[in-house]
Amino acid sequence: MAKAEISNHIRGLRFAHGEMTQQELADRVGCTRQTIIALEQGRYVPSLALAFRIARVFERPIETVFNLEEA
Amino acid sequence: MTQTEKRSVFILVIWGLAACGVAAAFFGGGGPRSFGADQGRIVATAVVLGFGFGAFFLMLYLTRSRPGVTPLVVDERDETIAARAGVITLVVVLSSVYLTCIVLWELHRGAGCVPVGWLWFLGYGAVICTYLCHATVTLVLNHRTGGRGQG
Numbered sequence: 001m002a003k004a005e006i007s008n009h010i011r012g013l014r015f016a017h018g019e020m021t022q023q024e025l026a027d028r029v030g031c032t033r034q035t036i037i038a039l040e041q042g043r044y045v046p047s048l049a050l051a052f053r054i055a056r057v058f059e060r061p062i063e064t065v066f067n068l069e070e071a
Numbered sequence: 072m073t074q075t076e077k078r079s080v081f082i083l084v085i086w087g088l089a090a091c092g093v094a095a096a097f098f099g100g101g102g103p104r105s106f107g108a109d110q111g112r113i114v115a116t117a118v119v120l121g122f123g124f125g126a127f128f129l130m131l132y133l134t135r136s137r138p139g140v141t142p143l144v145v146d147e148r149d150e151t152i153a154a155r156a157g158v159i160t161l162v163v164v165l166s167s168v169y170l171t172c173i174v175l176w177e178l179h180r181g182a183g184c185v186p187v188g189w190l191w192f193l194g195y196g197a198v199i200c201t202y203l204c205h206a207t208v209t210l211v212l213n214h215r216t217g218g219r220g221q222g
Contacts, residue, residue, distance in 0.1 A: 030146070031146040031147065031148070032073055032144065032145075032146050032148070032149070034073055034148070034213075035146050035147070035148040038148060038216050043215070043216045044148055044216045046147070047147050050147060
């Protein structure tokens with residue numbers, strides 16, 4: 001099976017949502033700011049539950065927040 | 072710094088000091104050969120390990136999370152890191168014990184027996200190595216999957 005990577009648009013969406021801070025987003029989805037930083041830098045792939053919570057904060061379908069990139 | 076990182080740093084300090092104390096008691100004053108018969112050194116290593124556990128549990132209490140008082144400090148990324156660190160630590164500790172046993176066997180196979188003091192070293196060493204390895208791997212994985220971002 002080809003290796004897949006998950007990229008996301010969290011950083012852009014935060015700014016589009018009234019320049020939401022990383023801490024604000026972390027508080028709303030129930031994780032630490034370090035995890036939001038790791039997500040934005042592409043160093044951590046979130047669980048499905050966390051991905052859904054993030055998408056819900058931005059009021060967007062999950063596939064417009066996260067992309068599956070097949071290598 | 073997250074609670075996980077803080078605790079890992081404290082663990083490195085506490086068990087690093089304990090490792091120095093145990094090594095000094097075990098290898099100093101006659102070395103491993105006479106350790107099993109030296110009550111003073113046996114008590115000294117037990118005191119050092121006791122200090123390690125005492126300081127460790129005190130640190131856990133002082134850095135505990137209090138719902139409603141302290142913000143969320145541990146999340147799914149921390150749990151993922153802890154699980155990976157646990158697996159890596161298991162492999163490292165098992166390999167270390169195995170290698171130590173093989174080296175002892177090679178060194179003493181001619182004599183037909185190993186000084187009993189080495190059993191203390193293996194036991195204490197495994198405990199200390201477990202804490203040190205887990206904390207080190209946790210810090211490395213945190214560094215690799217984290218970073219410092221803007222607010």
